[in-house]
Amino acid sequence: MSNLLEGYPVITEIPVAWGEMDALNHVNNVVYFRYFETARLDYFADIGLMEEMQETQTGPVLSETSSRYRRPVTYPDKLLVGSRVSELAEDSFVMEYKIVSKQQGAVTTTGTAKVVMFNFKTQKRASLSESLLEKIVSMQPELGDVVATTD
Template structure:
């Protein structure tokens, strides 16, 4: 399982809840976006983004998100969600996610998200701070493309 997530610097573990399954007896498609959100926030914690936002009032907003379902997940299971930032621009970055089922030992789902930095005082887009840029590049230095 480590091999499936070796390129993801932050790994989030989530237990599948019975109530996340739908009438077709697998995890409902919308739940994966909550899984991604949980992994994204853990990544943000890893790079101190939320602490920085409390001071600067500049923080992340979700620009878009995408999910590719490969295998259905069912209860009970534990998922490992790898997250990484692969693309940086002045005011945004792209995150990638990979979900691995412990029960199946396979990748079940992949996804991406574009995160735009936003100034909550001026209500306008903002640039990524040098401090945050450095934290992102240090977390995954070999896979980040900077524009």
Template sequence: MEDLLKGFPVITEIPVAWGEMDALQHVNNVVYFRYFETARLEYFNAINLLVNLGQSQIGPVLSETNCRYKLPITYPDTLLIGSKVIDIQEDRFTMEYRIVSKKLGKVSTVGQATGVMFDFKNNCKATLPESIKNSILELEAKAD
């Protein structure tokens, strides 16, 4: 399974909960966005973005996200979610996610999300802080 997540510097493990399944007996489509959110926050912790947000009042807001479902996931299972940054611009960055089912040994879901930097103190768009950009580049370099 390591090959399926090669190139992803942060891997988050999440057990599937019984209550996440829908009437068709597979994980409901909306739950995958919560999985992405959990993986995104773990990535943010790895680059100290949340610490920076507390100090600078500048952090990302989600501007868009998407998900492609490849295989249905059912309880019980444990998922490995790889996250990485695939694009950095002056005021935003785009992340890619890959969900691997331990039970199936396959990629079940892929997705992306773009976060735009926002200055919460002045209520306006902001530039990606250089320290965060450098942290992203350092973390991504470790995954190659």
């Protein structure tokens, strides 16, 4: 199953809860956005984004998000959610998610989210710090060329 999440530097394991099921006996579509959020916060923790936000008052704001449902997920199951940055700009980045069902051994869902950096003091968009850029590139070296073009 690890080959299904190749290229995703952060993997989050999430157990499916009985209460996430809908009347059609599968995980409700809105729940996947919570799964993405959990994976996104794990990625942010790995790059120290939330700690930096405490110091600088500049942090992430979700601009848009989407999901593509490929296979239904049912209880009981454990999901592996891979997260990575797929696009990097001076003041924003796009994250990609891939959800793999341990029970099915298959990809069930994919998604994206655009995250914009925002200065909560000035109420304006802000640039990603050099520190965050370096941490993202250290986890995903293939983004190094993209960062160089954003200076």
